[in-house]
Amino acid sequence: MTEMIDQIQKRILxxxxxxxxxxxxxxxxxxxxxSAGRRSTANIEITSKTGASGxxxxxxxxxxxxSVHIPVVLSETGLKETVYNDFFIGEDSDVVxxxxxxxxxxxxxxxxxxxxxxxxxGKNAKVRYVEKHYGEGDGAGRRILNPGTEVYMEAGSSMxxxxxxxxxxxxxxxxxxxxxxxxxxxxVKERLMTHGSQSAVSVYKVSLNGAGASADVVxxxxxxxxxxxxxxxxxxxxxxxxxxxxxxxxxxxxxxxxAVPQLEANDTGAELIHEAAIxxxxxxxxxxxxxxxLTEAEAEAQIINGFLK
Amino acid sequence: xxxxxxxxxxxxxxxxxxxxxxxxxxxxxxxxxxxITGPNxxxxxxxxxxxxxxxxxxxxxxxxxxxxxxxxxxxxxARLGISYALQQPVRFKGIRVIDLLRxxxxxxxTAAQSCEYLSRVGLCARDYIHRExxxxxxxxxxxRIEIATILAxxxxxxxxxxxEAGIDLWSxxxxxxxFEDMRKSIAGSTILVISHQERILSIADEIIVVADxxxxxxxPREEVLPELIGTPSAMAGCEMLQERG
Numbered sequence: 001m002t003e004m005i006d007q008i009q010k011r012i013l014x015x016x017x018x019x020x021x022x023x024x025x026x027x028x029x030x031x032x033x034x035s036a037g038r039r040s041t042a043n044i045e046i047t048s049k050t051g052a053s054g055x056x057x058x059x060x061x062x063x064x065x066x067s068v069h070i071p072v073v074l075s076e077t078g079l080k081e082t083v084y085n086d087f088f089i090g091e092d093s094d095v096v097x098x099x100x101x102x103x104x105x106x107x108x109x110x111x112x113x114x115x116x117x118x119x120x121x122g123k124n125a126k127v128r129y130v131e132k133h134y135g136e137g138d139g140a141g142r143r144i145l146n147p148g149t150e151v152y153m154e155a156g157s158s159m160x161x162x163x164x165x166x167x168x169x170x171x172x173x174x175x176x177x178x179x180x181x182x183x184x185x186x187x188v189k190e191r192l193m194t195h196g197s198q199s200a201v202s203v204y205k206v207s208l209n210g211a212g213a214s215a216d217v218v219x220x221x222x223x224x225x226x227x228x229x230x231x232x233x234x235x236x237x238x239x240x241x242x243x244x245x246x247x248x249x250x251x252x253x254x255x256x257x258x259a260v261p262q263l264e265a266n267d268t269g270a271e272l273i274h275e276a277a278i279x280x281x282x283x284x285x286x287x288x289x290x291x292x293x294l295t296e297a298e299a300e301a302q303i304i305n306g307f308l309k
Numbered sequence: 310x311x312x313x314x315x316x317x318x319x320x321x322x323x324x325x326x327x328x329x330x331x332x333x334x335x336x337x338x339x340x341x342x343x344x345i346t347g348p349n350x351x352x353x354x355x356x357x358x359x360x361x362x363x364x365x366x367x368x369x370x371x372x373x374x375x376x377x378x379x380x381x382x383x384x385x386x387a388r389l390g391i392s393y394a395l396q397q398p399v400r401f402k403g404i405r406v407i408d409l410l411r412x413x414x415x416x417x418x419t420a421a422q423s424c425e426y427l428s429r430v431g432l433c434a435r436d437y438i439h440r441e442x443x444x445x446x447x448x449x450x451x452x453r454i455e456i457a458t459i460l461a462x463x464x465x466x467x468x469x470x471x472x473e474a475g476i477d478l479w480s481x482x483x484x485x486x487x488f489e490d491m492r493k494s495i496a497g498s499t500i501l502v503i504s505h506q507e508r509i510l511s512i513a514d515e516i517i518v519v520a521d522x523x524x525x526x527x528x529p530r531e532e533v534l535p536e537l538i539g540t541p542s543a544m545a546g547c548e549m550l551q552e553r554g
Binding site for chain 1 (some may be wrong): 361363372382383384387388392393395398399401403404405408409412413415418434458464
């Protein structure tokens, strides 16, 4: 790992990007607002933006089986930043993009990272995108992450997004928008757990504009303690298309969850489905695992781990 | 091994208490295969739940190997060596069959070891171990997985609540073989099964009839079974299938 990374930052990188060493392939590591390491490859070029904070990632058409890691760590209290990262993904490429942001805040001031990611996915390109958020530190300062994600998908492209936020982020306001051309396919898997007095808002606006486009947006979440979550998913079908959104939540303690499903069909060929379920852990699930020898707390942990897997 | 002394279980209903179990006393020695039968609504499942700790009796005492376990919870009883297979198996999102078997065994299991338990309940293991125990499994598949978790635990006392329910396609012979294997592999183990199935009753050492919250008959199979043949307490397989439609 590069010398500019200290021990705390190293651990956070492991949490958000499974990074134990310098990643293979292209990468850009941002630590406390500055670049702490970057590598471009023959097919993937990373350059700094001029006039704004952030980077451009250009992936050449036909690039196969390559990956890009762009983790962000904040370990200084009181740091607030807004970063714009733009991904230009060439036609027919097949790549994995791992993002993620970890905040370590032991101070009394809020630390905040607002990452705006824009994806321009070329024709027939395939992208797998993984984004993990993590916060830690026992200071009074809050850890705030407000990710904005915009996805523009050309014909026949596909994108799988895995977004995970399990621990330590005090406040999140996430907005994800996507526009799909014909035969484009978007799959979103969101995993979210909030605790303490955290608040998490997740908004999706997906427009299915081309014939044969499909989107599947699935959120599984757990709200514990006094935390609050809002899941607001809107699918708009502007052509013959398939859209499915699902919000499946476990509520515990004094947690609160608001699910706002919205479907808008502007074409008779649009087939849109929404499912939402909120409930506490079923008593019989606890009973079953306790009859296998687990304590109630262990049973609860197993059920939640499985649910959020 | 297991002793119930004057167990009662009452629930509050409109206008007063209703007795589900009324002064039930019962002693199960080691190394026995005991079947409890009797009419629906007679208190059989409640009795199983009281033994497993899922329901707390409103009166009486439960002893396991001489130890008073009346005040122990489900987990404590499970750890002492009591297993309980639910009549209606539970579904879990995200927990796989192999995860459940590992929890049951209380240790890491290899895929091969997990497969062994599944094949004993007639499931082609490779197709199942990595599947989630969720709504994609049929009632019959869940029921067999439920039985496999009891095999993986290998405790001295195993209580099964209507193990044959929902496993029509699996031959009763296989289920009976599972019980016979269990008795052989766990020395001194006792198996308590709630069932109306004549084939299961016919391999019992002892039969107990529970009706209206009381034990109305208890004795060796040779004595009790002939009295039950032809009644709803001892149904032949085809009658059961007809009744379920």
